[in-house]
Amino acid sequence: MRKLFLYAALLLLSQCSKCKDNDPSPEARLPPVTQTGANTFGCLVNGEAWTPQGNDGTANYTVSYDLFPSGGIINISTYRIYGQGANDFQTISVWAKGIQGVGTFYFANSSSAAAGFLNRKTNCYWSSTDSAVTYRRGNLTITRLDLQAGIVSGTFDFTLYKPGCDSIRVTQGRFDKKL
Incomplete structure (x- = not known):
């Protein structure tokens, strides 16, 4: 009976690893980087x-x-x-000013670009403009700004740290929106 239990446990563990191998990577779960007005947004948090x-x-x-x-x-x-x-809620916000076309805008100690993340479950809010945030790095890159076609696209990433909250690392961010 003991051997039967061990074989069953071994079979179960081997099946779980096979399922895990077939799961798509986090990157594969993101929408593709496009510049067509596809109305997409995604990143890794x-x-x-x-x-x-x-x-x-x-x-x-x-x-x-x-x-x-x-x-x-x-x-x-x-x-x-x-x-x-009610607390299973998160937000991401990114903004920049002075945009006249494609280009990169940096969040570190900037008054012209900012990024933020709210996690209601942990009651933590990180903002690159908040003086309580002691580490802030990242950028927003506009890759297409076509006012005739009404399309804005780009990429972003940021890392923010605030005492009392874990670091938040947002990477491989992309958006493509029809205005």
């Missing part, structure tokens, strides 16, 4: 795939671009509801 999901009565992914003489302002805002509890 601390190595896990993150895309907008759920609905709280408002759109879970918005991008706005306002043109000003000194350059436009872009605001990318998204959230995901990942469970049934």
Whole structure:
């Protein structure tokens, strides 16, 4: 009987590893990087795939671009509801100003670009403009800004640390939106 139990346990463990091998990588779960107005957003948050999901009565992914003489302002805002509890809610926001076309905007000690992440479950909010954030690195790169076609696309990444909260690492971020 003991051998039967050991064989069953071994079989179960070997089957689990096979399933894990067939699971797509976190990167494969992200939408592709495009510049067509595909209305996509995705990134890795601390190595896990993150895309907008759920609905709280408002759109879970918005991008706005306002043109000003000194350059436009872009605001990318998204959230995901990942469970049934009131605290199963996260948001990502990225903005930059002075945008006149494609280019890169840096979050470190900047008043012209910022990134933020809210995790209600841990009650932590990280913002690159918050003085309590002691480490801030990252950037937003606009890869397409076509006002005629109404398309804005780009990539982003950022790392923020705030005492009392774990570090938040957002990598391989991409967005492609029809304005």
